[in-house]
Amino acid sequence: MSGVGGGATQSPPLLELRDVGKDYGSVIALDGISTTVRAGEVTCVLGDNGAGKSTLIKILSGVHRPDRGELLLDGRPVAFGAPRDALDAGIATVYQDLAMIPLMAIWRNFFLGAEPTRGWGPFRRFDAATARETTRRALAEMGIDLRDPDQPVGTLSGGERQSVAIARAVHFGARVLILDEPTSALGVKQAGVVLRYVAQARDRGVGVVLITHNPHHAYPVGDRFLLLNRGRSLGSFAKGEVDRDELTRLMAGGAELDQLTHELERPPS
Amino acid sequence: MKPELGALIGAVAVFTFFAVQSEVFRSARGVANWLDPASTLGIMAVAVALLMIGGHFDLSAGVMVGTTALTVGIVAVEFRQNLWVAIAVALVVALAIGFSNGWLVTRTGLPSFIITLGTFLMLQGLNLGLTKLFTSTVTVGGIDDVPGYAAAEWVFASRLSVAGTEFRVAILWWVLFTALATWVLLRTRFGNWVFATGGDEVAARNVGVPARRTTITLFMTTAAAAWFVGVTLAVRLTSVQANTGIGQELIFIVAAVIGGCLLTGGFGSAIGASLGALIFGMTQLGIPYLRWDADWFYFFLGAMLLLAVLTNRLVRRYAEAAHR
Ligand SMILES: Nc1ncnc2c1ncn2[C@@H]1O[C@H](COP(=O)(O)OP(=O)(O)OP(=O)(O)O)[C@@H](O)[C@H]1O
Ligand SMILES: [Mg+2]
Numbered sequence: 246m247s248g249v250g251g252g253a254t255q256s257p258p259l260l261e262l263r264d265v266g267k268d269y270g271s272v273i274a275l276d277g278i279s280t281t282v283r284a285g286e287v288t289c290v291l292g293d294n295g296a297g298k299s300t301l302i303k304i305l306s307g308v309h310r311p312d313r314g315e316l317l318l319d320g321r322p323v324a325f326g327a328p329r330d331a332l333d334a335g336i337a338t339v340y341q342d343l344a345m346i347p348l349m350a351i352w353r354n355f356f357l358g359a360e361p362t363r364g365w366g367p368f369r370r371f372d373a374a375t376a377r378e379t380t381r382r383a384l385a386e387m388g389i390d391l392r393d394p395d396q397p398v399g400t401l402s403g404g405e406r407q408s409v410a411i412a413r414a415v416h417f418g419a420r421v422l423i424l425d426e427p428t429s430a431l432g433v434k435q436a437g438v439v440l441r442y443v444a445q446a447r448d449r450g451v452g453v454v455l456i457t458h459n460p461h462h463a464y465p466v467g468d469r470f471l472l473l474n475r476g477r478s479l480g481s482f483a484k485g486e487v488d489r490d491e492l493t494r495l496m497a498g499g500a501e502l503d504q505l506t507h508e509l510e511r512p513p514s
Numbered sequence: 515m516k517p518e519l520g521a522l523i524g525a526v527a528v529f530t531f532f533a534v535q536s537e538v539f540r541s542a543r544g545v546a547n548w549l550d551p552a553s554t555l556g557i558m559a560v561a562v563a564l565l566m567i568g569g570h571f572d573l574s575a576g577v578m579v580g581t582t583a584l585t586v587g588i589v590a591v592e593f594r595q596n597l598w599v600a601i602a603v604a605l606v607v608a609l610a611i612g613f614s615n616g617w618l619v620t621r622t623g624l625p626s627f628i629i630t631l632g633t634f635l636m637l638q639g640l641n642l643g644l645t646k647l648f649t650s651t652v653t654v655g656g657i658d659d660v661p662g663y664a665a666a667e668w669v670f671a672s673r674l675s676v677a678g679t680e681f682r683v684a685i686l687w688w689v690l691f692t693a694l695a696t697w698v699l700l701r702t703r704f705g706n707w708v709f710a711t712g713g714d715e716v717a718a719r720n721v722g723v724p725a726r727r728t729t730i731t732l733f734m735t736t737a738a739a740a741w742f743v744g745v746t747l748a749v750r751l752t753s754v755q756a757n758t759g760i761g762q763e764l765i766f767i768v769a770a771v772i773g774g775c776l777l778t779g780g781f782g783s784a785i786g787a788s789l790g791a792l793i794f795g796m797t798q799l800g801i802p803y804l805r806w807d808a809d810w811f812y813f814f815l816g817a818m819l820l821l822a823v824l825t826n827r828l829v830r831r832y833a834e835a836a837h838r
Binding site: 306308328329332338340345346347348349353356357358359360362369370371373400 | 697700701702703705706707709710713714717718719720721722723776780781830832
């Protein structure tokens with residue numbers, strides 16, 4: 246069950262950020278960011294372009310180290326030196342357009358970096374039959390029906406590719422699944438499909454971090470909302486604490502949006 | 515969507531073209547003749563194809579054949595070592611060069627094209643300079659007078675008699691290396707990493723593929739192939755010119771591209787590269803068999819290359835049809 250109200254969550258969260266900050270040279274990309282990710286919940290990170298969303302997931306996924314603050318996994322501080330460390334800790338990341346290798350078959354992509362092998366010594370080989378079959382089964386379990394696991398990933402639609410990437414992360418036992426703008430390049434229908442797989446992953450007990458700049462995608466599936474603006478936090482809210490319009494207003498910088506609405510209105514003729 | 519399909523059709527077409535018109539070409543003796551240039555080129559083309567699938571070029575692959583052959587000659591003849599010691603030293607030299615290429619490429623992030631162009635020029639200078647220094651000429655000779663030659667000749671330069679026709683052993687090595695490379699590419703983790711590193715290095719690294727190690731290994735593999743061919747030449751010819759191998763690097767790339775390797779990496783096959791080398795060998799000998807002017811050879815090769823590049827482009831378009 247996903248604890249929407251968040252009342253019964255006494256155990257430490259899967260992942261917690263405490264006052265995290267990161268600079269690129271003199272650019273302060275992030276500062277003072279705190280939030281939590283719990284098992285079976287979706288934490289949405291919302292923000293405009295350049296708000297620092299990608300920087301935040303790079304910290305979570307071990308690409309960057311935070312310059313300030315703490316990252317806690319199961320209540321204990323951790324420092325990831327490389328993406329591999331984060332992966333080994335059960336944190337899987339699906340990058341917006343770097344999720345898959347277009348020219349490679351789906352099953353090869355599915356097991357990339359975690360290829361099953363058989364045999365030993367110099368005869369140790371990639372167990373292609375198992376990989377193919379497991380891919381087909383794992384996708385079917387998530388309700389993804391693909392004609393042929395041998396087709397190159399490049400021939401899939403954007404939504405299908407995101408779905409395969411999500412299925413992959415779930416299959417490999419991800420406890421935390423980070424999705425960088427999985428819906429931004431998709432049409433309404435495909436975005437809906439991807440969000441459904443996000444909900445599937447959540448229902449299997451995965452803690453999901455969903456990055457987006459679209460509150461309409463975030464609100465229905467999210468349990469917690471972290472709002473970023475120019476590297477600073479505008480707050481981390483549980484679902485009960487904000488509604489969709491509030492979220493939209495906060496994201497666009499509140500007053501700025503009102504101003505814009507005003508400017509764009511037709512002059513009364 | 516097999517990368518080598520185009521090359522297979524090409525090879526059959528080229529074979530038919532020459533075999534119909536020339537009796538020598540289709541005789542066992544003729545086959546042994548045109549398989550010979552195909553074999554040494556093929557060994558290199560297979561390694562270069564792996565590297566290209568991994569997303570890189572090695573312009574120093576040709577001159578490295580010369581470097582290793584000269585090392586064998588100089589160590590064996592000038593330093594009076596057993597030929598096998600010389601062969602081992604040459605292997606160490608080759609692997610060091612390959613490692614340095616790979617290390618520089620992965621550390622700097624510069625295009626391998628430019629890094630290996632630097633290696634190419636440096637080795638070209640070293641080959642000449644050191645050969646002159648040690649022998650006062652531009653040739654190292656007398657490799658067959660060195661202890662260990664008989665065994666080395668058996669491994670690298672013997673001839674096998676099949677149904678009364680003599681075939682060079684390099685052909686056998688070529689077939690073995692092609693099979694081995696194919697197996698590695700399609701049936702091992704490393705092979706999966708090669709495709710991934712060449713297809714999208716950042717994405718590969720993000721899912722935990724050791725992209726840097728893969729790239730360095732590929733450069734060292736190319737260097738090892740150059741060593742094998744260099745030793746083969748040194749043992750066969752028993753004397754080595756200081757300019758050996760120069761200019762061949764482009765032919766290796768041509769064979770790999772005819773074999774279906776994309777210039778952008780991430781796609782190709784070892785069998786394809788071998789078929790590319792086969793087309794090269796058949797054309798190189800087929801044209802004189804037809805008593806045509808040898809100039810036609812390069813025209814023909816260029817046309818094949820263009821055709822291959824255009825076909826490969828279609829493949830890429832297809833595979834990325836729905837991309838984004
Ligand atoms: N590698 C880098 N070097 C220097 N500055 C960077 C780097 N990466 C990001 N930045 C800067 O840090 C800030 C936050 O960038 P980030 O990519 O995290 O934003 P984002 O919220 O993901 O934006 P978008 O919605 O456009 O993807 C921006 O001002 C950006 O220019
Ligand atoms: Mg971003």
